[in-house]
Amino acid sequence: MAAEQPGDRLLTPHRPAPQDLAAYFHTGGTIGVPKVAPHTHAMEVYMAWALGCTGAYLDDAVGLWGLPLFHVDAVHVTGLAPFLHGRPVVSLGPLGYRDKTLMAEFWQIIEHFKVTGFSGVPTAYANLPPVPPDVDISSLRAGAVSAAPLPKTVCTAFESSTRVPMLEGYGLTEATCATATNPAFAPREGAVGLRLPYQHVKAVTVDADGKPVGDCLPGETGVLAVKGPSVFPGYLRPGPDGPAPDPAGKVFDGWLLTGDLGRVDEDGYVCLTGRAKDLIIRGGHNIDPRPIEESLPAHPEVTAAAVIGAPDPYSGEVPAACVVVTANPRATEDDLLAWAKLHAPEPAAAPKAVHIVHALPTTLIGKT
CATH class of the missing domain: 3.30.300.30 (ANL, C-terminal domain)
Structure with a gap:
């Protein structure tokens, strides 16, 4: 295919449209067999833009890339989003946070490249080495965490050793990557943040078949539902013309049922309480x-x-x-x-x- 192309440009028979599929991601698989969640070009472009609304890629921001590239956090938070906003990213290599030799010098890497922020899952933060007394990490502005509930002990240990806040967020592969993030200047303890622009979040009650039957009141716990440009077109399932996205049983009238238990308070902060299946x-x-x-x-x-x-x-x-x-x-x-x-x-x-x-x-x- 490459040999058929001119040397100075690519001739593409089809220019992707917003609703064309851009990528396939597997879900985490922590509560069952992973499913294939297709992403469209519109979903990915929207997410790269929306993550920029958090302020993470302003001015002299430098990101750090430590999660594997089959995960949406790596692709979007430390990939497409900083690239769209013209900011550099430091890669920790194929093993990332799992590279024990490299992680022994993690804080020296932060100092050398003047990293301003990085994201990871709670276990990555729990396994960080102690901050050496002779290392200057004054460039660091915050740590971001998502993908799993954050233990208070991990948060307290990170914030006391680095003197920067740990900002918890919430998202899932079926909603591209991120749905809510805690604002740096208005974090709320126990919350995973405020919704990103153009997304909507609410808690709903469901029937015995898992279908939504009503909205919860502010502060009332239910199953979290998400609507907006981040919602995927459905899991990849067999069809008459081959595998195709199918929203049945997951997306209802545009609302994605996440399977996560949580509530939305009167100020719009989303609080995550657990997984319905857990x-x-x-x-x-x-x-x-x-x-x-x-x-x-x-x-x-x-x-x-x-x-x-x-x-x-x-x-x-x-x-x-x-x-x-x-x-x-x-x-x-x-x-x-x-x-x-x-x-x-x-x-x-x-x-x-x-x-x-x-x-x-x-x-x-x-x-x-």
Whole structure:
């Protein structure tokens, strides 16, 4: 194909239109088999522009590229968006945040290239090395995090060591990349930010089939729904003329049902509370594992935790915790279980078991 083209230009038989497909992305796959989410040219151009409205690419901004390129954050937040706004990006190479040799000099890289901001998932921040006392990171303005719930301990450790804010955002592959971001000068604790321009976000109630049946009031928790130019045309599914986007069961009257539980307050801040499929149903009582997971790292010997629903013949499901501990811990699993029950957010959320594991399984971008 290249040999058929002139040496000084490309002759394209078809010039892409806004609704033509530009890329295929796989969803994260943390709650099941990954699905293929097509993106159109209009979605990608819109996202590159909208991310610029956050102010992340102004003036002398320098980005850092550490997530793999099969992920929408890498392509958009540290790819198309800074390129559209004419800002440079420092690449950490093919392994990115997973390159242990390179990450040992992470803060020296920030100093050398005068990086102003970078984005990553919570596990990437949790694994950052300590900031050396002789390294100048005064160019850094903020850290951005999304893709998974941010533990308070990770946020506090980053902000205290770098003296810059951690700005949490929210997005998903089915809505191109980003839907909400916390404004740098008006962040709200516990929120993932305000909607990006031309997107709309609300919480809805759903029926037994997962279809939306009504809007939630401000501050009321439901399933988050997104509408606007970022919404994808549907998952790639087999069709009579070959695979094609199909919005059935995911997009209703233009509203994308995210599957995430959350609320939108009276000021428009979006608060994420968990995944609908992650809920543990204990005897008819819905338990969100996230508050339990956030309570466990408060133990001095616990460095990471994940809570799942374990089968129970009486209650159907009960919370069970898997924890990673420090080297040479003194606490046993029984000790940690007693501690977890004492610090559970509610009696029903008290784990019935605590298992010490070597590490938590993660996807290639670091999502548990």
